[in-house]
Amino acid sequence: MSVARSIDPDQIGFDPARLARIDEHFGRYVDDGRLAGFQVLVTRRGEIAHSSTYGLRDAEAGAPVEADTLWRIYSMTKPVTSVAAMILWEEGRFELTDEISRWLPEFADVRVYSKGSALKPYTVPAIEPIRIWHLLTHTAGLTYGFMQTSVVDGIYRAAGYDLYPPLDVDLATACQAFGELPLLFQPGSAWGYSVATDVLGRLVEVVSGQRLDDFFADRIFRPLGMTDTHWWAEGDAADRLAALYAPDPRTGRAARFDKLGALAYEKPLLLSGGGGLITSAADYHRFTQMLLRGGELDGVRVLGPRTVRFMTRNHLPGGRDLAALSVGGFAETTLDGIGFGLGFAVIDDPVPSRVPSSVGEYYWGGVASTAFWVDPAEEVTALFFTQLMPSSTHPIRPQLRQLVYSALVD
DSSP states (O other), X not given: OOOSOOSOGGGGTBOHHHHHHHHHHHHHHHHTTSOXXXXXXXXXXXXXXXXXXXXXXXXXXXXXXOTXXXXXXXXXXXXXXXXXXXXXXXXXXXXXXXXXXXXXXXXXXXXXXEEEOSSSEEEEEOSSOOBHHHHHHTOSSOOXXXXXXXXXXXXXXXXXXXXXXXXXXXHHHHHHHHHHSOXXXXXXXXXXXXXXXXXXXXXXXXXXXSOHHHHHIIIIIHHHXXXXXBSSOOTXXXXXXXXXXXXXXXXXXXXXXXXXXXXXXSOOSXXXXXXXXXXXXXXXXXXXXXXXXXXXXXXXXXXXXXXHHHHTSOOSGGGOOHHHHBXXXXXXSOOTTEEEOSSSEEESOSGGGTSOOOTXXXXXXXXXXXXXXXXXXXXXXXXXXXXXXXXXXXXXXXXXXXXXXXXXXX
């Protein structure tokens, strides 16, 4: 599937010379060793205005980034899982206010951390059950072990749930464990980035009666022609998968990170709706175009347009932003002026971030520094792929916004 530029940028309001600054800027990241390579795709009104690759997908092998390179997208899996859940919601299979314990009884009697240490925590009963909208908005009180900002994170790590779950655990077993661990806060009272989307993936399995990979394939990937999106890479796909890197603490240069990178070549036991997918720029481009077009692409409708608009509004309690409600901090996005919808961060006010964007723009990224956004007001989508962990290493995302929006001149 082609990701070649499909129109002269100036025909859709972009200055070509200004768009060229994207490659010049991020090319310096590659030239000085901070990144091994990258791929960028910028569209407007359904047309590809800028498409580029630079550097190496595997520096040690000397293999270049190519148009069909595959990328671990980690948390950019979350919007896909959220779309899967809303497909079922559109069919009337549940209401967003339903308690998840109706399908996942392990969450029937959850308790909330109050005080104490990870070894001797004191907990209290939850006064509000976890509901489906809590999972979609990360307001359930669940957390991630790798956050390392709270006692509850430490309890998750002690149970074996850090950046990756135990390799011998499947999704159902992991959810059983999550139901037994204390919540970080009372459901619906705050925002905390978490395993909530993994739990949502398990909910999709139970409600639909299908494994998560089968549901994704049947209802999203095959209908949209996303032929390069999978849960692991083998055969030709393994050859096209970019290597994973992390910054060398002494030099800041990208250093091979095979300890985690190697996991992408093995079929996972746990299908992580929160971070398990591998994809190509062409495939994720089709996913974002479906969203931009209100749930439809090339005659295939995945969601209704009103559902997409509903998902991409701020659903945080009281209409507040992440700065007001976030517990434990977060490195992947700015917090001021940012709300959260059903699976996406949503820009309510671009001014506090000091980076141009549009009210109503929605986005997310992955821990290996991948990123995307969809801007309905300007009819723009942008995708950035590289493989450097963690995503907070360099300010790639705000810089990409600077470069794209300053190239819009109509």
